[in-house]
Amino acid sequence: MTKLIKIESLFVETAGKKILNGVDLEINHNEIQALLGPNASGKSTLAYTILGLPNYKVKKGKFFWGKKEISKLAIEERCKLGISLVWQSPPVIKGVTLLHLLESISKTKFNNKRLNLDSRFTKREINLGFSGGEKKLSELLQVVSLKPKLVILDEIDSGLDIKNLENVARVIKQEFINKGVSVLLITHSGTILKYLQPKITNVMVDGKIICKEKDCLKVLETIKKYGYEKCKKCKLLAN
DSSP states (O other): OOEEEEEEEEEEEETTEEEEEEEEEEEETTOEEEEEOOTTSSHHHHHHHHHTOTTSEEEEEEEEETTEEOTTOOHHHHHHHTEEEEOSSOOOEEEEEHHHHHHHHHSSOOOGGGGTOOHHHHTSEETTTOOHHHHHHHHHHHHHHHOOSEEEEESTTTTOOHHHHHHHHHHHHHHTGGGTOEEEEEESSOTTHHHHOOSEEEEEETTEEEEEESOHHHHHHHHHHHOTHHHHHHHHHHO
8 A cells, every 4th residue: 555644753743732742643545444542642733733734833743634745834734735624623613504515515405315404404514513523424425525535533522421422433434534635533432443443543642652452352451451551551661
């Protein structure tokens, strides 16, 4: 497989605080990877840095999209390359229906039946009065309309019950994985991994990826049994 994105020894800080401490990550075309870690380990910072948010400063390291080094590219240029992010806490947008936004992005008529959606859902104002599951679905649909090459899902499973979790996983499979879109799935609990089975599961602790494992269930069982404290001990042994 050819590399879609490659990050080498990435150090990042925001608001004068160092967050990422030498992150290495490679994602191929048509590949799904997961990134797990405790709160404040740097997972979202990595997502925002890949997208190119200006408050996240790359102090050291290289960042390739294919063979092109893009660490200095603006967020607009990265989006044009095909990088998209599903936000953990999306805003409410009053006065604009989800349907209008989706059709404005894609320039085509949106088909609710393709995803088994109730048409009343997409006719509502964006995220206004939406449940947690509806917000996640709204974000996913917006990214689907962009036709990305790499989708970063930031805590997409956070706060979802089983029904909504299964629905979100179904859309991810149908609209991204089955269509060859690469996915970086960022999660704290790891619950959604049981539905999506990533090729590689990365574990981040203290701003660095310390573990890469092909068996996501093995990682989940270890964390369930011992918590991330065991991962921190592994990090100390590795050093």
